[in-house]
Amino acid sequence: MTVRRRRPLYHSHTSPAFTKQRNPEMLVSPSTLNIAKWSRAEFVFEAESDPSHFTQSWVTATFSNGDDQKVVRGFYDDGGRFLLRFMPQSEGIWTFRTESNIASLSGITGSVNCTPAGAEATGPIETDETFHFRTASGKAWYPFGTTAYVWNYQSDAVQEQTLASLAASPFNKIRMCVFPKHYTYNFKEPQRFPFPGNITDGFDFSRFDCAFFHQLENQIDALKDRGIEADLIIFHPYDRWGFAEMDAETDRRYVEYLVARLSSFSNVWWSLANEFDLLRKKPMSFWDGVFKQITADDPYGHLISIHNWHNPPIHYTSNDHWYDQTDPLITHASIQHHDLWFVPGWREQFSKPIVIDECRYEGDVDCGWGNISGRKMLNLTWEGVCAGGYVTHGESYLSDDEIIWWSHGGRLKGESPERIAFLRNILEEGEAKRLSPxxxxxxxxxxxxxxxxxxxxxxxxxxxxxxxxxxxxxxxxxxxxxxxxxxxxxxxxxxxxxxxxxxxxxxxxxxxxxxxxxxxx
Amino acid sequence: MTVRRRRPLYHSHTSPAFTKQRNPEMLVSPSTLNIAKWSRAEFVFEAESDPSHFTQSWVTATFSNGDDQKVVRGFYDDGGRFLLRFMPQSEGIWTFRTESNIASLSGITGSVNCTPAGAEATGPIETDETFHFRTASGKAWYPFGTTAYVWNYQSDAVQEQTLASLAASPFNKIRMCVFPKHYTYNFKEPQRFPFPGNITDGFDFSRFDCAFFHQLENQIDALKDRGIEADLIIFHPYDRWGFAEMDAETDRRYVEYLVARLSSFSNVWWSLANEFDLLRKKPMSFWDGVFKQITADDPYGHLISIHNWHNPPIHYTSNDHWYDQTDPLITHASIQHHDLWFVPGWREQFSKPIVIDECRYEGDVDCGWGNISGRKMLNLTWEGVCAGGYVTHGESYLSDDEIIWWSHGGRLKGESPERIAFLRNILEEGEAKRLSPxxxxxxxxxxxxxxxxxxxxxxxxxxxxxxxxxxxxxxxxxxxxxxxxxxxxxxxxxxxxxxxxxxxxxxxxxxxxxxxxxxxx
Incomplete structure (x- = not known):
């Protein structure tokens, strides 16, 4: 894995800088961290090495800066290390104080001095003017996403190629999965998983494989360095390992762990699922619960969505297999549909940004989702944008090495990306665009x-x-x-x-x- | 008007062949007409010349052939002539007996000897196997329609050209209006209307202009000679003369008169309206009434439909501006929609043949309905057919003489017709095709x-x-x-x-x- 971590992680240790202290107001210690707005501070707390921490132990910290207060969840990083990460969203001194069911980790205090963001820093993406997006720094931002579901599971060489392709592309968001993918063209066994274990011996769902998460974090940072948002798919149905059918408590703990680890990454978006309606054992109430859980746990309010499989396939009047996109916990509608004629209707119906995260991919594979021409891909992108929505690209050309962009990343071969760049430039030049149909x-x-x-x-x-x-x-x-x-x-x-x-x-x-x-x- | 009437009309007169007689069984007179199945007999009954006959007088005849019985409505053809037309649908002797509120026209009896149809005769088109069509003669029939709304209002030369174009085309059905059309590219004043009068002096809605109807009948016969069904549009909203907003009694009388005159024409289909939902003063109950009226009056059960304007424009889940196509009085769904993806859904929803009578036209006019490429027109036609439906062609290329096929007929200029002929041949060769999605x-x-x-x-x-x-x-x-x-x-x-x-x-x-x-x- 050659993705380099360019962004410094600020480590501090429980001693001597941070001491148990009942009165946090007193605690602007000389070792206060200086950290730019929207960067990430990481605190390391030491405890006994014990895998039961994954299920039994918790640590949180309340960060305060004047009236502004954030409750941040730490997590066990194995080997006796608890980590707690914080992304300040406003300048000034943030003091914190921990709580934990481990006595030695409770009542730890400290502080962070949040300095102004660099000129290039954008901060997280937010919704803006009902149907659009902006950076936290206040600039209009237009999603020109692409899709490479498991680029993060490929060889180092392919990952490097993917990052180079992205850097040269118009794309500023990528849909990618936490779990590996079992699907046509995706049958190689990964080396590492979010849980320790393998398909032969099974997985230990009472622990997490922290090396897997370190790698994922490096990948998300590598995307950040290239100006790309990670639209992280938390669940998906393409599974042979059992990750699509874990028990409710494992699902809950997995979501909690993911949010604790990653919510301090400024370029993370939460996508509850790809094609949630193919996760046939999970009822609608499950997704309701995940929205509530993430919204409660993520102190920063990252963008959050859920992505459907079904088009209205038979009765076009029925949409009961669509998640209720009007739910106020959903920041934007992440839609799969082949017909962007409906974008204005969805805007009216959902009153939030409409992102067509799949409308089929440029390519020539033997799958309905993956063999439209470059002209059609471009046509759909323009249509979506002029209708006041946004459209995500994908590419699935047959390849002897079976490295296909849509899933593996690698090299972009299609005719649409450079023309999507041309469209992106039309939006970005001059004043901020807020198109309505x-x-x-x-x-x-x-x-x-x-x-x-x-x-x-x-x-x-x-x-x-x-x-x-x-x-x-x-x-x-x-x-x-x-x-x-x-x-x-x-x-x-x-x-x-x-x-x-x-x-x-x-x-x-x-x-x-x-x-x-x-x-x- | 140079369209020639090739099919003979069988005229007989009230005297001496038909006499008032109370016992129809006795009445196989020596002058019994011989007429081939699905041809048209026409009886002329004389009365005083009086325009009040249009509103005050009626004549019907009950035709019987064994257990088979048809009640046929006659109509006043001006100049003291009442006509009564009959299309026998089974061989053998049909006797008839009239009733009328004019004493001299009541109790007239006579007979018709229905001989076998010629080898080429198909008879009216019927629905078949829920989703398809056949000829009354029992042969599979595939609608490859086209649209020339008011070809019948153009100059003789253009009408001749239209008929020649149709004869050389793959098209076997044409959508055409009874009323003239007021719309972009359609602003010339017609010379003759269904009602006597003109736009300056107004119209006499208590009469009909029978010369107009004679002309229309010749046009429908000329289509028949070329193997083309006349999908006759009874109401439409493109109006400056007041025909779209006549009073309820005039509407009723107009429909009654049309059905009385034309139901004996084997190639007539009833299309209640084009874009009925743009006839904004007519409530849904009006259309319900017209379906009931025609179904009751048409002894032959011609195909009957109603054609929408609206796509689901905003909320794709809403279809409340579509007429209820499940109504059993409707023989086939005559749909306007740009996306034929929905054909299988409409089949399931409506359980009858799906005819996409408008999915946009090949052309380059400045109108959303009229500037798709020939490739797109062909694409839609193939898509509809492979989805188990049928698709109607249209063409709207800009032209210096403003003779545009979609409305005026004339010359076909597009790239799709010869390729639609190729598709039609694929369906027609070999065994009957009954495609399901x-x-x-x-x-x-x-x-x-x-x-x-x-x-x-x-x-x-x-x-x-x-x-x-x-x-x-x-x-x-x-x-x-x-x-x-x-x-x-x-x-x-x-x-x-x-x-x-x-x-x-x-x-x-x-x-x-x-x-x-x-x-x-």
């Missing part, structure tokens, strides 16, 4: 997805349609617009001569793959 | 629409997807299949060497537009 006559929009920001910025996507002209009836009266014709495939932007008004008849190329950008002048 | 794993069918007849015939459509191979998991165990790779655009059929079994890995071209035909050997 135009609520004009829906019928005329079979051929075009119209996104706009108020009256002054319009982004239209014609997709497969090929109009020979467009009446600019959507524009408000009394304003002049600069109009640019964008060829999304050729990645060209051509300014149309003059300025244009509501109702004007704009000639169009009459071929597929055309977008319009119209900006008030 | 395969109920295998729906998820894997994002890339392919799988139609089949039992175990032995499979037709797969990959559309935009581009798999590099296909595992033939859908085939039943223990059978061998001949496999053909069809390029729907190039219109080629290539037999793959050897025979194939369930689970085999079939190499595919890895490009869009591919179908597979697999037949048990």
């Amino acid at each position: 135009w609520k004009g006559r829906s019928h005329s929009q079979w051929d075009v997805t119209i996104g706009h920001m108020g009256d002054d910025y319009w982004l239209l996507w014609f997709g497969d349609s090929q109009p020979g002209f467009k009446l600019l009836t959507m524009l408000p009266e009394g304003k002049e617009f600069a109009v640019e014709i964008i060829d999304a495939w050729a990645m060209t932007v051509e300014r149309v001569t003059g300025t244009w008004r509501s109702g004007d008849r704009l000639p169009l190329p009459g071929r597929p793959g055309i977008a319009l950008r119209m900006t008030a002048v | 395969w109920k295998g794993r729906s998820h894997s069918q994002w890339d392919v629409t799988i139609g089949h007849m039992g175990d032995d015939y499979w037709l797969l459509w990959f559309g935009d997807s581009q798999p590099g191979f296909k595992l033939l998991t859908m085939l039943p165990e223990g059978k061998e299949f001949a496999v053909e790779i069809i390029d729907a655009w190039a219109m080629t059929v290539e037999r793959v060497t050897g025979t194939w079994r369930s689970g085999d890995r079939l190499p595919l071209p890895g490009r869009p537009g591919i179908a597979l035909r697999m037949t048990a050997v």
